[in-house]
Amino acid sequence: MEITFYKYQGTGNDFVMIDDRSESFDVSDLELVSKLCDRKFGIGADGLILIRNHPDYDFEMIYFNADGSQSMCGNGARCAVAFSAFLGIVTSKTHFLAIDGAHDAVIKDGLVQLLMGDVSGIESKEQDYFVNTGSPHHIRLVKAVSDYPVFAEGKEVRYSSTYAPGGTNVNFVEAISEDEIFVRTYERGVENETLSCGTGVTAAALVYGKDLPAAEIKINTLGGKLSVKFTSKPSGGFSDIWLIGPAEQVFSGTIKI
Numbered sequence: 001m002e003i004t005f006y007k008y009q010g011t012g013n014d015f016v017m018i019d020d021r022s023e024s025f026d027v028s029d030l031e032l033v034s035k036l037c038d039r040k041f042g043i044g045a046d047g048l049i050l051i052r053n054h055p056d057y058d059f060e061m062i063y064f065n066a067d068g069s070q071s072m073c074g075n076g077a078r079c080a081v082a083f084s085a086f087l088g089i090v091t092s093k094t095h096f097l098a099i100d101g102a103h104d105a106v107i108k109d110g111l112v113q114l115l116m117g118d119v120s121g122i123e124s125k126e127q128d129y130f131v132n133t134g135s136p137h138h139i140r141l142v143k144a145v146s147d148y149p150v151f152a153e154g155k156e157v158r159y160s161s162t163y164a165p166g167g168t169n170v171n172f173v174e175a176i177s178e179d180e181i182f183v184r185t186y187e188r189g190v191e192n193e194t195l196s197c198g199t200g201v202t203a204a205a206l207v208y209g210k211d212l213p214a215a216e217i218k219i220n221t222l223g224g225k226l227s228v229k230f231t232s233k234p235s236g237g238f239s240d241i242w243l244i245g246p247a248e249q250v251f252s253g254t255i256k257i
């Protein structure tokens with residue numbers, strides 16, 4: 001079988017993108033997903049995204065982590081918007097469907113702005129926090145995130161009984177200033193640290209700015225810079241949550257597999 005693909009990255013979180021409007025990709029073949037994401041035997045990526053037609057939306061994105069599991073992916077969604085514009089499916093504004101529901105997005109000044117789903121609230125977890133921003137995120141505020149043992153500590157939390165059986169993504173957050181943080185993430189389904197995680201930095205920004213009526217938090221990641229804007233709802237929870245950052249096409253090709 002020969003598959004045509006496009007490789008995208010959003011602040012270093014990288015994805016195999018496939019125009020699957022023909023619906024020819026077998027979504028039950030998780031071995032194929034893992035092989036295409038394998039960095040030695042395949043194309044190599046944190047995840048794989050199919051773009052399909054949908055009667056009620058501009059398009060539907062189907063996201064797979066590298067291990068074949070599915071979840072909402074913020075950086076992947078931003079790359080899906082850029083890819084759909086490249087394919088001519090959308091222009092600078094779009095309304096599309098992902099696993100966690102409908103999203104709006106805008107392409108402006110070379111960046112993709114993604115409207116995330118509302119968040120009902122933040123849970124305390126001993127000294128840490130938990131937020132679901134379309135995928136589950138454990139948040140730990142730390143002093144010097146550059147030196148932090150992200151893989152070891154992240155893996156321990158991800159597989160802890162607290163989050164069994166589904167697990168969680170784990171984010172370590174350092175305060176840089178009152179409106180700027182540095183975030184490193186251990187990602188479920190990649191089972192490693194990624195260079196950035198869109199739903200993760202969104203969760204981190206909500207925790208960091210949870211006592212503010214509204215905020216725009218600048219976020220540094222190992223893979224580049226993102227920002228998150230949000231409004232705190234009087235009843236608790238958050239709305240108007242925008243994840244903003246670049247989404248670039250790196251290369252395209254075909255793979256015989």
Ligand SMILES: N[C@H](CCC[C@H](N)C(=O)O)C(=O)O
Nearest residue numbers: 071073074075135197198199
């Ligand atoms: N690994 C995550 C999904 C991808 C999240 C991340 N790549 C993002 O940009 O949101 C999970 O299994 O919940």
